[in-house]
Amino acid sequence: MKKKYLSVTYVAFFIATLFLSITVQSQSPFNCVTEAYLFQHNDVYAQNLASGNAVLDGINLTSEVINGVGYNDKDGYIWGSLKTSANNTIVRVGNNYEVTVYTVPGATYSYVGDINMDGIYYLKSGSNSFYKIDLDPESEDYLTKIGTGTLSQGIGNHDWAFNAADDMLYTVEKGSNILYKIDPATGNVTTLGEVPILSGLNYTYGAVYFDVDGNFYISANQTGTVYVVYAVQNVTSSLDMVSNLFAFGPSSSQNDGARCPTAPVPQEDCTNGVDDDGDGLVDCDDPACSGVAACPTITPTTTGRNGGLESNNRLSEKINQRNLNRIKTNDKFDRATAKRIYKSGSYGRKTSNTVSLWDFIPMDILEGTRAIESTPSDLVDITNATEVVAVDYITDNNEGAGTLLVLKTENSVYEHAKQICDRFTGSELLSVSNMEINEELFIKSIEKRPDGGIEYVASFSVRKSDDEQSYVVESHWNLDKYTQKGYYNFQIWASSIDDLYRLAEETLRLINIQKNITEYKSSDAPPIFIKKGNYSRGKIELDIVSTIGETVAEIEGKKRMTETSDSESVQFSIPLSGYVNHVTLDTQNLYDFGFRLKNEYDLTPDDLFLSDGTWGVDYSSEPFTQRFEVSQNTITFSDEEYGVERNFAATFEADQDVSIYRSLTPKFEKVDLSNYDIMRFNAKGTGKLKVILVKESIANWEDQPSITIDLSPNEREHIIYYNDLQSTAGVDEIILNDVKMIFFTLVSEGGSVAVEKTVEVNNIRFSEGNTAGTPDDVLTKMSVGPNPMENSTTFSFNYTQQRELTFEVFNILGKQVYEEAFTAKTGRNTINFERNNLASGLYFYKISAPDRKWKGKLLLK
Template identity: 50%
Template sequence: MNTFYTLKNQLIILGAILMCFTSQAQDIPFNCDFSAYLFQYNDVYAIDLASGNSYQVATDVTPGNINATAYNPADGFIWGSLSTPAKTIVRIGKNFNTTTYYVDELPTNGRYVGDVSADGIYYLKAGGKTYYKIDLDPESENYTQHQETSNLSLNISIHDWAFNAVDGMLYAVAKTSNILYRIDPLDGNVQALGEVPILSGLSYTYGAVYFDLSGRFYVSANETGTIYVIQSVQDLVENGVMDSNLFAFGPSSSSNDGARCPTAPVLQEICDNGIDDDGDGLIDCEDPSCSGFGNCALLVPPTTGSNDGGLESNNRLSEQINTRNFNRAKTSYSFDRSSARRMTKNDSYAQRNANSGFTLEDFIPLGIINEDEVIDASPSDLVSITNATEIYGVDYLKNNTPIASILAIKTENGVYEHTKYICDRLLGAELITVNTIDINGQSFIKSIIKNADGTYEFVLSLSAKVINNDENFAIESHWNLDQYEQDVTFYNFQIWSNSVDDLFSIGQEVLNLLETQKSISTYNNSIPPTVFVRKGKYINGSLDLQIINTNSTENVTFDAGFRTTETGEFGALNSTIDLNQDYITNLQLETGNLFDIGFRIGDGIATPDDLFMSDGPWGIDDSQTNTTVDTYAILPNDFTFNDNDFPIERNMVLKATTSSYVAAYRALTPRFKAVDLSDYNSLKFSAKGTGNLEITFVKASISNWEDQYKSTITLSNTSQNFVLPISSFQSGNGTDLELNDVVTVVFTMVSEDGTTTTKELTLENLRLSQDTLSVDDLTQDTTALSAVPNPMTSATTIQFTANQTETIQFVVYNQLGKVVYQTTHRATPGNNEITLNRNNMSIGIYFCKIISQTTLYNPLKLIAR
């Protein structure tokens, strides 16, 4: 083979006629499959235009770099132009075997625009107006030979063009001007159709463009990977109305070109039918292609601010983090943007601080995304509870709304330990996609996160370290934190924005500002995972996960470390997850009850995906100087919660000495976010201990602790079951409690006379209930019901004793838990009776329950025959 290859080159030099070199005798055509193919250097990626997801399908397919790639409808192969050998084009099969052809009429370099017409003519262009026609119809006697050299009527700055199968015209979008051009392949006439509206104001290189059978034109921006669509370009007239939109968020690329069969369909999301039409797992307005259509909002929502960012719980720091969040929750802390310091661009911006050294503030971009103002939103309280030694955070505001944020963090013992994409997915957020963004010629991982509130954020993380005796910066950016160098000082940048274009601009300026202080000598960036968890949640002993598999992986390994409680030891889980090469897999992984879990999924080849999840934590408030905790333990539940309960998992044991107070608290979410519990009407639990226990629901809407809603019970040294109606919780503001924004539940024990005393508390089986029938309410402290007669035939009398006058509810359930009868009754102190007529109740077993605000009644089993 080497001898033949050398001979071929010799013949080329001698000017011999067209020679052919085939690496395999049997090539396989693509035959108009649905994928778009992105060629970068000499590697090939398959892209699903509907989702933007991509994966590498071949590497090093030719000795030279490939560009000007095109699908040939005449033979079903993809063709391209090679940088080496000179004046060479290449045919590529679906098995990525290649055949090269020498065309003497071609220029030696710079051929980066190309596509093939329906009749098999390859239109190949370098810079300037000149383009070349090569016959690639395998039935032609001039197969692979140069046919004609022509000139365009206008010199246009384009980096790819594509044939529209509907009208047979070539189309391209120019860099900077963003003008869409229609080119007549027969005479080279260029028609400017106008600026593409969705691209207005951008300055990207559009190096990969594609068509589908309906004449939709898909344009990919090299730097960000964003895929845009222009509808029905064959119907456009010069300066007419042009329908353009976002379509998907794909991978960034450089030295690239795209190829796709122009008559293959691209699945389209219908934005109002409640169905995932294009199979990417995103329904209606969730899909980027629906941005701005119908009732779907444009993808420009507000972002979360930097004052709330940069922090998730982990084992090493969980106690400090929980204390910080609890202190914020007690006062309903909210960052006040109106009083924050405003940052202004001055003469020292982007200037090297040679004498005084640099600060984190020197790396904060200003005035580059058309923001109204930039405010200091630094969460300074992170310094004492994380591995950060300095923190500087800013929010970029437009119309008083945050549109982007940066959290700049200095760490001295390795990279910063918290990233948005690792933790947010198991807290209600979704990872819509993860791919790349190209900044200053370097590929970084970008992710798109859909927050629990429905807003979207585009996220980028990078870190810089000083090397070469303080002369240079080295940049690292990885998906997995364990890929960063350990025990060195890093300057970490977490950037998020409501648009990928602003993310690109901010990220580019951060790198430029780093370069100003010290030249960047090296980059060490990882590629994104090809299999990742889009979303997940923990439900009663199992992880409910949705896994996206972009490269048809058969299976991945699952490796996890977990704790069943906050004070427990770590355990390990290992298993194999079978994905069956499916793009989307929904599954439940049994884990047993747990407090937190960190896990990794991967195929052992590509970058693995890491996630961390924590339940809402238990914690203790022992902040008083005269309070000492003797025992504090969190224990697993072995209680079976009802389906209509809101379980507050794990039991708590506390023993402390205090002359003031000691409190335990349970956050309802890991980040102390408010939860709507309006559907629940009672708090149930078992407890024992000493003295009185004050129970407080902390609402996000109340900033004054004294106005929070409280109820008090008396503990004994034996465990009792308690049912506290929500209506029994009282506030100084005199209004009824609404559980619409509960952050934490606090359990406080006070030294009533101010003397040092020992307080003990055991809490078990804590849950909020909707007060339907539950056999768990049976205790020695409840009051019995009776029915005479029982079994009943036509009617029976329910008998019970009340301690005070009140209106109670009487409810009858069948064996499936369905309410078959209910009424109210005015109970008086002493013996009471309620007559129950059988009416339409069929033969069987029923359960009778009285719901009281003051007394817990045993459910009664009633037989009807």
């Protein structure tokens, strides 16, 4: 098997090179530290079990493979079995990774090994027999083989470890996933049952460890996932076995693990809102909290219908138009009614004619799911994809368990990568590392959506070899690493790491059936990556994860101030001091920013793309555009306002309506503007301007709330009160709690001759309208209690004069469910509100005078 590397930094390479150039130092022990040490081939990684993060700490310790490693409490060193032709060699490794070689007569190379608290080294290979070497420096039998033993039953295991709590050996068998306890004195094997968290898996568990509390940590080679069985010394069967996920690390092979069994491992408290174990993950984001307290075991995945458009500044306008078309036509995807896909009789067979994308679609792989088609066919019109197929794997309650999106491209790889810009639209990249499929490396990432759902993601692309007789699989984090060829591009996301692995493994099998895969080209995952980002008012806030500790990162990129301006180069140097680093970049106001996060060791960089909602032009037929310009705002928005960045100015010749529009967010998500009362902007131009606020909850385009104003040649401020908006949706009150877009439509005069239309709109913002009232008419110190309410609640407030007011309550759709007129008095006022027959949910209340109003939210349990 060829050598594989974990997705970690090669900092140690420079240290190791330095060691080779100076006089060899004497060995010193590790002693009992909290890290686990993962040996792979002849390299060693220091792994933080809490985070799963592994740092390459020593390179090329020997010329041969080191395996069967264990920590020796008697001397503080790590010992291992060395694979040599003599086959009777063991090694002692010190904390500077210098190696001392010892020949022990009767020893044989072993890939299973550990050392008990008395310094006795127990080694085993594939047979039932094991042998012992005395590694206690105070013993007269030091460095001699002191006996052999035979297990009472055969076990297909790849590592074992001593539990200091009971001095017993423990191991997990590949395939059966059974936990075994072994009495080292007799070789008696006790079957403790299948580990629940491993049920149904078929991984190799090449590294296992213990901590001071007897918690047993199990690392899966293929995915790098670390599992835990708590306090195994108390386990008698699967019925009292408590197991869970613990961390997500990188994959490995030809590996073995060693750790001081009396050292603690930091544990996450899943309810306190604190990163207790220092892995950068809090409460339910931490895999150790999966299924614990209020943390879900899995969360449903998103549909392929909305996938495939995550990054790229070249297509902003086309993407904007595509999303607009979906809104205008009320394009909704319903998994419950989507076309079901069945496994055909030709599934998994070589196609004699042209290969179809459907030949690569896994079927019957995820237990308890069915496949439905979710193809976003409109990607072909606006991306470099020439063919697209998407399949969702859904459960009986129509929730997603996984998705496969396949796109065919010509001459280049597909231009949108799922991980690139989601982190600027509310998602978080919790982890990125390698996993191993068919003994080859692929990059996996774990992403948290804005709604709190977790998705496990992998992507790779497949092209023909130069002679077109076979396939080449490429897996890279950076798109510019792909060869300039045509590809089949695969994007996979799932609700668990294991389902992601199953889908990817079966996809590769199906690819290989159509044409043999003869080559894999892969990159390591980036050792420094951006967990999440946010842009607001000229500043970018970043959380940067450094798996290599203290270092310096560089950001290089290009930004555009507006949609119609040229790009300019941007560069930042960022010192990083810890695992998670919060960084603020002063970029000034911008529209989009594509950049690369580089590390000082020239390892895989991280790429990101930030874009705001795009100003675009919408019309039924092409008008003659004389001018369309976007500029930055001329005012600074206050913290009490919701400001829409960038202004526009346009001149058209048209005989039809022409609209300038913008989504409030880059991905057309809804925004709650219900806490404000008015929309304000400055405008000038010719004719009439219709202002439309597009709500997600209103299906018919004609029903969207709107108002038409007259433009004047001279700029003036327009203030639009929410209650002045008109809608034919049949609601008594328009609640702007789910606004996705703003439209400014130059209204046609109805003639057949094109006429010139001009418009300029500046400084759009939403704010509270209370300042528009008279100074002596003020409502203050509003309180609602209880809120949430069960049967009744009381509204209390101070008012500055006696006046007739109206109290109203609306449901989430804007329908009035209660109204009461009352006379407010000077001083403290109260309104008692009874629930009556209202259903549970979110409601909105309004207290209004003839010229002003005050709003808020009310939750009914």
